[in-house]
Structures are given as structure tokens and as C-alpha cells.
Amino acid sequence: MSKIISLFCFVVLTFSCTNNKTESIKEEQPVNVVIxxxxxxxxxxxxxxxxxxxxxxxxxxxSQLVIIKLFSMDVFPVSNADYLAFTKVxxxxxxxxxxxxxxxxxxxxxxxxxxxxxxxxxxNSPITNVSxxxxxxxCECQGKRLPSVDEWEYVAMAxxxxxxxxxIKSYNQYILxxxxxxxxxxxxxxxxxxxxxGVYDLHGLVWEWTSDFSSILLTGESxxxxxxxxxxxxxxxxxxxxxxxxxxxxxxxxxxGSLKAVYSVKNLGFRCxxxxxxxxxx
Numbered sequence: 001m002s003k004i005i006s007l008f009c010f011v012v013l014t015f016s017c018t019n020n021k022t023e024s025i026k027e028e029q030p031v032n033v034v035i036x037x038x039x040x041x042x043x044x045x046x047x048x049x050x051x052x053x054x055x056x057x058x059x060x061x062x063s064q065l066v067i068i069k070l071f072s073m074d075v076f077p078v079s080n081a082d083y084l085a086f087t088k089v090x091x092x093x094x095x096x097x098x099x100x101x102x103x104x105x106x107x108x109x110x111x112x113x114x115x116x117x118x119x120x121x122x123x124n125s126p127i128t129n130v131s132x133x134x135x136x137x138x139c140e141c142q143g144k145r146l147p148s149v150d151e152w153e154y155v156a157m158a159x160x161x162x163x164x165x166x167x168i169k170s171y172n173q174y175i176l177x178x179x180x181x182x183x184x185x186x187x188x189x190x191x192x193x194x195x196x197x198g199v200y201d202l203h204g205l206v207w208e209w210t211s212d213f214s215s216i217l218l219t220g221e222s223x224x225x226x227x228x229x230x231x232x233x234x235x236x237x238x239x240x241x242x243x244x245x246x247x248x249x250x251x252x253x254x255x256x257g258s259l260k261a262v263y264s265v266k267n268l269g270f271r272c273x274x275x276x277x278x279x280x281x282x
Contacts, residue, residue: 046074046075046076047072047073047074047075047274048072048073048075048197048198048199049070049072050068050070050071050072050073050151050154050155050197050273051070052067052068052069052070052071053068053154053163054066054067054068055068055154055157055164057149057150057153057154058153058246058249058250058253059253066150066154068150068151068154069275071147071151071273071274071275072273072274073147073151073155073197073199073271073272073273073274074144074199074271074272074273075198075199075200076189076190076200076201076271077126077127077189077201077205077206077208077269077270077271078126078127078135078138078269078270078271078272079123079124079125079126079127079189080117080121080122080123080124080125080126080127081123081124082127082138083127083130083138084115084117084123086138086141087114087115088115089141090137090141093134093137093138094114095107095108095111095113095114096113096114097114098134100262101262102131102133102134102262103130103131103133103134103262103264104131104262104263104264106129106263106264106265106266107129107130107131107134107264108129108130108264109129109264109266110129120186121186122186122188124188124189125185125186125187125188125189126185126189126201126205126206126269127269127270128185128206128264128265128266128267128268128269129264129265129266129268130264130268130269130270131261131262131263131264132146132209132213132259132261132262132263133261133262134264135209135269135270136209136211138270138272139270139272139273142272143274144272144273144274145211145272145273145274145275146209146210146211146270146272146273147210147211147271147272147273148210148211148212149210149211149212149213149215149256151210151273152202152208152210153249153252155195155197155199155202156195156202156203158195158196158197158199159171159193159195159196160193160194160195160196161196162196163196163197166246166249172246172247172248174203174204175203175248176247176248176251178203178204179248179251184204184205184206184267185205185206185266185267185269187205189201189205191204191205192204192205205269206267206268206269207252207255207265207267207268207269208268208269208270208271209268209269209270210256213256213259214256214257214259
């Protein structure tokens with residue numbers, strides 16, 4: 001019966017896609033979660049459970065704790081092979097069909113054509129040169145979504161051993177050293193360290209889209225607050241940061257703040273998350 005239900009969900013999903021400071025973080029082992037292949041396009045299908053907690057991000061909104069609810073995250077970023085399979089099913093997101101409303105001229109720039117990636121590209125390297133709109137569509141076609149800034153930063157503050165490694169100088173230096181390395185987007189996924197949660201490649205491979213990538217530029221708690229802080233990343237604008245020495249995180253926020261949703265950048269990819277998880281009993 002479960003197989004019939006899974007098949008039905010896949011058919012419906014495919015049709016819809018083609019048409020259209022830390023608190024309460026306990027040092028417990030993360031739970032591995034496997035998502036069935038029925039609703040995925042490529043090989044990077046494994047997800048892990050991210051236990052919810054409260055924490056203060058770099059921009060702590062006057063030191064207010066952010067609540068992270070339980071969610072699951074892709075272990076790896078989306079690969080070239082994954083995205084190629086997606087475009088074969090969803091023609092509107094092919095290189096030749098993309099509308100300028102949803103991506104700039106750099107969209108899939110290195111691909112030969114709609115069905116072939118470039119000669120110098122690897123199937124198992126992260127997909128890049130995709131816009132926010134394209135990344136969002138890919139995730140939604142799997143019943144997933146892009147992570148929020150807070151969710152991404154929460155998982156990314158973990159090193160191999162602990163959930164919050166932001167005060168460890170060697171960890172921050174590792175991230176800064178990566179920023180200086182050229183062409184890391186050509187590397188294959190899964191070659192960086194496996195962090196506390198079981199997630200790879202949050203640092204050391206490519207930057208990644210988030211659902212609310214520019215929200216840090218808004219002042220106040222309301223996302224409807226249209227007043228922007230022009231001095232957020234220079235002068236007195238940085239005094240609201242919870243850790244003025246966290247240059248690695250400052251650079252991430254600054255990069256996000258410079259983006260537009262149509263941008264397709266060579267060193268910018270993405271991964272998906274999901275609010276609910278499916279645990280497969282073995």
C-alpha cells in the first residue's frame with residue numbers, strides 16, 4: 001500500500017512541476033534520515049534531521065534568540081547531474097527557454113546546450129550559475145524548499161565535533177582560507193568535512209542560496225519593514241552584530257546582501273530542506 005501511495009505522490013508531483021549565542025543545543029548524535037528516490041531528480045537524495053533549538057545569529061536582532069524548528073536538510077548541495085535531470089523534465093528551466101524575468105544571461109553559462117553540461121564540468125560537482133528563482137523551483141518540485149538564512153547559518157556554525165564552533169578560531173580560519181581559494185566550484189560534492197549534523201560542503205565548495213537571502217538588509221522584526229539600513233556592513237551599522245570578530249560570517253551576509261534573485265553566479269549553488277521528515281526503518 002505504501003508503494004502505491006508513493007507512486008501516486010510522484011505522479012502528482014511530476015505533473016505539477018512540469019506545468020507550472022547558543023541556547024539549548026545538546027551534544028546529541030544527529031539522526032540520519034533517508035528520503036525515498038521517488039520524488040528526487042538525481043543522486044543527492046539523502047537528508048539528515050536537524051534538531052531545533054534557540055540561538056543568537058551574527059545579526060542577533062538586539063540579541064534576541066532565533067527559534068529554529070525541527071527540519072531536515074540535504075546532506076549535499078544539488079549537483080550538475082541533479083539539475084540536468086530536473087531540466088529534462090521541466091523545460092521552462094532549460095538554458096534555451098529561461099525567461100529574463102527569472103535569470104540573467106549567466107544562467108547555465110557553461111553548459112553546451114539544454115541537455116549537456118560543459119566539457120570541463122563534472123556530473124558530481126555542484127550546480128552553479130542558477131538564479132534564486134531556479135533554485136526555488138527545483139526544491140519545490142521535490143516537495144522541499146530553500147533554507148532560510150537562520151536555518152543555513154545554524155547548521156553551518158557546526159564543525160565536525162560540536163553544534164556551535166563559532167568561537168573556535170581554527171574553524172573560522174578554515175572558512176576564511178576557503179574564501180581565498182579559486183575555482184572550488186569545480187570540485188566534487190562530499191569532499192569537504194562532514195559536520196556535527198552529518199552535512200557536507202557548507203564551507204569549502206560553493207556559496208548557497210537561501211530563501212530570504214536579502215532579509216538581513218531589512219531593519220526591525222517585520223519583513224514588511226521596507227526601510228533599509230544603508231550602513232549595515234560598514235561604520236556604526238555593524239555594532240548590532242553579536243560577534244564583531246566573526247569575519248567569515250560577515251562576508252556571507254555581505255555577499256547575500258549584494259545579490260538579486262535573477263543573478264546566476266559561478267560560485268553560487270544551493271541545497272534543499274524540508275519541514276517534515278520521512279524516516280525509513282531498515
